[in-house]
Amino acid sequence: ETGVTQSPTHLIxxxxxxxxxxxxxxxxxxxxxxxxxxxxxxxxFIFQYYREEENGRGNFxxxxxxxxxxxxxxxxxxxxxxxxxxxxxxxxxxxxxxxxQFFGPGTRLTVL
Amino acid sequence: xxxxxxxxxxxxxxxxxxxxxxxxxxxxxxxxxxxYKQESGKGPQFIIDIRxxxxxxxxxxxxxxxNKTVKHLSLQIAATQPGDSAxxxxxxxxxxxxxxLTFGTGTRLTIIP
Numbered sequence: 001e002t003g004v005t006q007s008p009t010h011l012i013x014x015x016x017x018x019x020x021x022x023x024x025x026x027x028x029x030x031x032x033x034x035x036x037x038x039x040x041x042x043x044x045f046i047f048q049y050y051r052e053e054e055n056g057r058g059n060f061x062x063x064x065x066x067x068x069x070x071x072x073x074x075x076x077x078x079x080x081x082x083x084x085x086x087x088x089x090x091x092x093x094x095x096x097x098x099x100x101q102f103f104g105p106g107t108r109l110t111v112l
Numbered sequence: 113x114x115x116x117x118x119x120x121x122x123x124x125x126x127x128x129x130x131x132x133x134x135x136x137x138x139x140x141x142x143x144x145x146x147x148y149k150q151e152s153g154k155g156p157q158f159i160i161d162i163r164x165x166x167x168x169x170x171x172x173x174x175x176x177x178x179n180k181t182v183k184h185l186s187l188q189i190a191a192t193q194p195g196d197s198a199x200x201x202x203x204x205x206x207x208x209x210x211x212x213l214t215f216g217t218g219t220r221l222t223i224i225p
Contacts, residue, residue, distance in 0.1 A: 002155070033212070042201050042215030043156065056212055090155050100146070101213065103155030 002026060004093050004104035012110045013081050021076040021107045025093030031055070032074040033101060034066060037088040049074055050096065078109075086111045124222045125192050133219045135185040135202035142204040146213065147176060147187045151198045159187070159200075189221075197223045 003026035013019050025032050031050045035043035045058035049068035063079040072093070078085055088108050092101035125131040137145070143164040148156035162169045162176045162185075169176050175188040185202050199220050203213040 002157075004155075035213075035215075040217075042203075042217050043213075045212035045214070048212065058212055092155075100158055100161065102158065103148075105153070105155050 002093075002102035002104065004091060004102050006089075006091055006104040006107050008107060009105070010108045010110075012112060014112050015081055015083060017081050017111075018077065018079045019081060019109060021078075021089050021091075021109070022073065023076070023091035023093075023104060024073045025091075026102050029093035029095050029102070030072050031094045031096060032068055032072065033092045033094070034074070034076045035090040035092065036060075036085075037090055037106070039087070043090055046076070081111045083111050085109065121217070122220045122222070124224055126224050127194060128191055131189045131192050131196070131221060133187045133189075133200050133202075133221065135187075135216055137183050137185060137202070137204050139204060139206050139214070140180075140183065142206040142214075144205040145176070145178060145185050146203045146205070147174075147185075148201045148203060148215075149196075149198045150201065150218070156201060192221075192223050194223050194225060197221060 005024045007022045033048040034046040037043040046060050047057040048055045052068045065077045068074045088106040090103050090106045092103045094101045146161040147159040149159050150156045160171045160174050160176050162178050167178050173190045177186045199218040201215050201218045203215045205213050
C-alpha cells in the first residue's frame with residue numbers, strides 16, 4: 001500500500017452532472033497529481049497541485065478543475081459530465097525532492 | 113509531440129523464465145523514466161526508475177536499460193513469478209522537477225505456471 005487514499009471507490013453519474021473526487025496524499029507529501037485512465041490505456045496527466053497552487057496542466061478542458069488543501073489533500077471536480085469522462089481517476093502524491101509518484105487505488109467513474 | 117509507446121501489447125512468459133518489456137519514447141528532452149506495474153483494480157505501482165545520465169539500473173529481480181541514442185527503454189524481470197502478471201507501463205518526465213508523467217499504453221504480461 002502506498003498510503004494514498006481516494007474516495008469514493010466507484011461512482012455512477014449521468015451526462016451533464018458534476019462530480020467531486022477526493023484524494024489524501026501520503027504523509028509528508030506536498031504534491032498531488034491527477035490522472036485519467038481510460039479502459040485499456042495508460043494514465044493521462046490532468047494537472048498537478050503543489051502547496052495549494054496548480055503546477056502544470058495537461059490537455060484537459062476547463063470543466064476539469066481541482067483544489068489542494070492546507071493538509072495537502074486534494075479534490076478533482078468535473079462539471080458537465082460527458083460519456084467519454086468514464087474512466088479510472090488516479091491521484092498520485094510526491095514531494096518536490098523526489099520525482100517518484102505514489103498512486104492511490106483510483107476512483108472508477110461511470111457516466112451514463 | 114510527446115509520446116511514449118510500447119512495442120508489444122501482450123507478452124506471455126513461462127514461470128521461472130526471464131521477461132523483457134520494451135518501450136520507445138519520442139521526447140529527447142525527457143530526463144527521467146519510470147516503470148510501473150498495474151494489477152487489476154489497483155493503481156500503478158512504482159517498480160524502478162532511471163535518469164538520463166545512466167544507461168542501466170538494477171533492483172530486486174528487475175533491471176531497466178536506457179538507450180538514449182535510439183530512445184528506447186526496457187524492463188527485464190528475472191525468474192518470473194505468477195505475481196508478476198500485470199500490465200506494465202513505462203513513463204517519462206520531461207518537465208522541471210515533479211511535473212507530468214507521460215505514460216505509454218502498457219504491456220500485459222502473463223506468467224504461465
